[in-house]
Structure formats: C-alpha cells, structure tokens
Amino acid sequence: MNNHSFDASSSESEHELHDKNGISLSQFQSLIRTMFYEKDQSRGIEGTFMWFMEEVGELSSALRENNNPENLAEEFADVLAWLATMANVAGVDLEQAVNQKYVQGCPRCHQPICTCDLSRKP
Numbered sequence: 782m783n784n785h786s787f788d789a790s791s792s793e794s795e796h797e798l799h800d801k802n803g804i805s806l807s808q809f810q811s812l813i814r815t816m817f818y819e820k821d822q823s824r825g826i827e828g829t830f831m832w833f834m835e836e837v838g839e840l841s842s843a844l845r846e847n848n849n850p851e852n853l854a855e856e857f858a859d860v861l862a863w864l865a866t867m868a869n870v871a872g873v874d875l876e877q878a879v880n881q882k883y884v885q886g887c888p889r890c891h892q893p894i895c896t897c898d899l900s901r902k903p
C-alpha cells in the first residue's frame with residue numbers, strides 16, 4: 782500500500798479506469814469483473830439474480846419515494862452493476878449485445894425513433 786492511494790483529489794488508479802469522458806459499457810463490465818468476478822462465480826447465477834432483483838426493488842423504492850436524487854442515481858448504478866455481474870457470470874458481452882440489438886434502431890420496427898404501437902412491447 783502506498784500513500785498515493787489515499788489522495789482523493791486524483792489517484793492514478795482512477796485515471797486507469799476512465800478518462801474525462803467516463804467509461805464505456807465494456808469498460809464498466811470489465812471493471813465489475815475485476816472487482817467481483819471471483820465472488821460472483823462462486824455465488825452462481827441464481828444467487829446473483831436474487832441480488833439483482835433486490836437492487837431492482839431498491840430502485841423501485843427510490844423512484845416511488847422520489848425525494849433523494851443522489852440515492853436515486855446510486856440505485857440506478859447498483860442495478861447496472863448487478864446486471865453487469867450477471868452478464869459476467871453468464872458469459873455475455875453487454876456492449877456487444879446492446880450494439881447488436883439496439884444500435885440499428887428499435888428491435889421491432891427498426892426505426893431510429895420507435896413507431897411501435899404503445900400497447901405493444903417495443
């Protein structure tokens with residue numbers, strides 16, 4: 782351990798993880814893999830899915846209560862982190878999956894701005 786890691790203003794490790802534009806979805810999934818994969822793998826997909834659903838429940842509460850913007854943002858981050866964890870355990874590349882399914886437009890109507898009927902799942 783070195784003193785530099787306690788410098789909150791600017792740490793080297795922080796700069797290794799992202800640049801001023803933040804991180805890509807792929808980099809985020811990789812970061813989550815580095816942080817948690819060993820634990821995630823031993824817990825397995827069922828246990829991981831339970832935690833994911835718990836986080837979804839917390840996001841629901843934060844949205845319903847609607848009184849703490851900082852907490853709401855954290856709950857979104859938690860849900861995305863657990864989704865990345867599940868993707869790691871299931872062997873899915875999230876960025877690739879998103880690119881294949883959504884970058885060319887709505888998966889159903891194929892338009893850049895969805896024109897699907899409101900009553901149907903897009």
Ligand SMILES: [Zn+2]
Pocket residue numbers: 887888889890891892894895896897903
């Ligand atoms: Zn559509």
